[in-house]
Amino acid sequence: MYQGVIVEDSSNIGEKEYSGKGSFGQYLEEVFFGITNNSESKPDFIDAGLELKTAPLKELKNGELAVKERIVLGIINFDSIIEETFEKSHFLEKNLHILLVFYVYDKLAALENIQVNLVDIWNCVEQDETQIKKDWETIVGKIRRGKAHEISEGDTLYLGACTKGATRATSQVPQPFSDILAHRRAFSFKIQYVRYIYQSLMEKRQASVKRKKIADTIRITQNRTESIDQIIKEAFCRHKGKDAFTICKDLGLPYNPKAKHFYAQIVKRILGADANQRLYEFEAAGIQIKTVRIEVNGKNKESMSFKHMRYTEIVEQDWEDSDFYVDLTSKFLFIVFRRNPQNEGYFLDDVIFWNMPAEDLEEARKVWIDTQQKIQAGNYNSFVKIKDDRIVHVRPHARNAADKIITPQKTMELKRSFWLNRDYILNIVENKSYLT
DNA sequence: GCATGATCATGC
DNA sequence: GCATGATCATGC
Numbered sequence: 001m002y003q004g005v006i007v008e009d010s011s012n013i014g015e016k017e018y019s020g021k022g023s024f025g026q027y028l029e030e031v032f033f034g035i036t037n038n039s040e041s042k043p044d045f046i047d048a049g050l051e052l053k054t055a056p057l058k059e060l061k062n063g064e065l066a067v068k069e070r071i072v073l074g075i076i077n078f079d080s081i082i083e084e085t086f087e088k089s090h091f092l093e094k095n096l097h098i099l100l101v102f103y104v105y106d107k108l109a110a111l112e113n114i115q116v117n118l119v120d121i122w123n124c125v126e127q128d129e130t131q132i133k134k135d136w137e138t139i140v141g142k143i144r145r146g147k148a149h150e151i152s153e154g155d156t157l158y159l160g161a162c163t164k165g166a167t168r169a170t171s172q173v174p175q176p177f178s179d180i181l182a183h184r185r186a187f188s189f190k191i192q193y194v195r196y197i198y199q200s201l202m203e204k205r206q207a208s209v210k211r212k213k214i215a216d217t218i219r220i221t222q223n224r225t226e227s228i229d230q231i232i233k234e235a236f237c238r239h240k241g242k243d244a245f246t247i248c249k250d251l252g253l254p255y256n257p258k259a260k261h262f263y264a265q266i267v268k269r270i271l272g273a274d275a276n277q278r279l280y281e282f283e284a285a286g287i288q289i290k291t292v293r294i295e296v297n298g299k300n301k302e303s304m305s306f307k308h309m310r311y312t313e314i315v316e317q318d319w320e321d322s323d324f325y326v327d328l329t330s331k332f333l334f335i336v337f338r339r340n341p342q343n344e345g346y347f348l349d350d351v352i353f354w355n356m357p358a359e360d361l362e363e364a365r366k367v368w369i370d371t372q373q374k375i376q377a378g379n380y381n382s383f384v385k386i387k388d389d390r391i392v393h394v395r396p397h398a399r400n401a402a403d404k405i406i407t408p409q410k411t412m413e414l415k416r417s418f419w420l421n422r423d424y425i426l427n428i429v430e431n432k433s434y435l436t
Numbered sequence: 437g438c439a440t441g442a443t444c445a446t447g448c
Numbered sequence: 449g450c451a452t453g454a455t456c457a458t459g460c
Contacts, residue, residue, distance in 0.1 A: 258444095258445060258446075258454090259446065259447085260445075260448095260454090261447085263453095290453085293454095297437095299437095301438095301455080301456095302454070303439095304453085305453065308452085385440075386439060393439095393440095395441075396440085396441055396442060397442095398442075398443080399442090399443065399450080400442070400443060401442070414441090422438095
């Protein structure tokens, strides 16, 4: 643990070094707010009841800023949390009101030059009480059932239980209802939720400046006790067996299967939203809608691509901060269309709400590490292939052969992505039938 | 029939 | 102009 001196006057500042992850947070607390860094589990601004959290943003190629990481909210004590209720939880005591400081991440900049982009207060209970409580109870439920070692990021929507500690081997701790050691974990706002927080705070600010109206959002879980997947299932059941053309006709949507958001539009409408309305839970949880087409032979033709990787970025990243990790730990909503042998069209057969099981995520991690090492070594022609049968593979994902990006070796390489193997997708789809 | 490389279509 | 989701084309 870091033992800091109290910064009582500015002459101390120059003597102190802030390094590593969280250095900007320490700097803000000590120099700007004049409080000592501590790992005590009391609010940082005890009198105001405010917890200070800094959140890095990264600059995208197009100049826009995007949230870089999840926000970690404090270690989960497996032994004491089982005695708590959500309303009186340690989590709520510490994190009810959070003062968020979004800043632009710059590894090389001096701390005093770091650019703060947005400061605002977020009250997760005021905004999202139902789901945050549900998530908290899901996590605590696993601990109470002696399943702390099976906690997965995929279990929850907004509040996650992320792993803590440098390595798997050195971060195993006991749990109260099982002899199996579990990975030490902390509560966090999942990165998709942080993205949502940032986006909605920015929108609020811009709307107040420009006196603009914020687009309507629908909460599909509002006034309902069912889980989000049950609600989706019910809504989709009404359209099972129809072809996409008929569904569009029945919903009053244009039939335009090549449009990028065609299936997302259908989903939206099936769930009761208009084109100009937004689905709150999908945005706040970053749920990915993916379509799968099954041919007459019972198989899908295609693997599933994700956004292309940036070779210079991946060599510097930890697995858990990588784009691919964020993608794979999202909830997925697979919309399954099946080829109709009579008329060659596709009909809606199933929707599957899915998240990747921990052991598969671990396999994906190994492939990611393998890829990272090969990029580091400048080896761009021996990535994991689909034939290797390792759940995911690496493959080109470019506009054409000339569509290249820079590498750590300063050469140009074809854009590539991680892909989910087509067999793996088929397996998900065939084993988890959902609409009955 | 499938793996793999390559590319398309759309929208922001 | 490019990201992204999706799909095509070729050769083994």
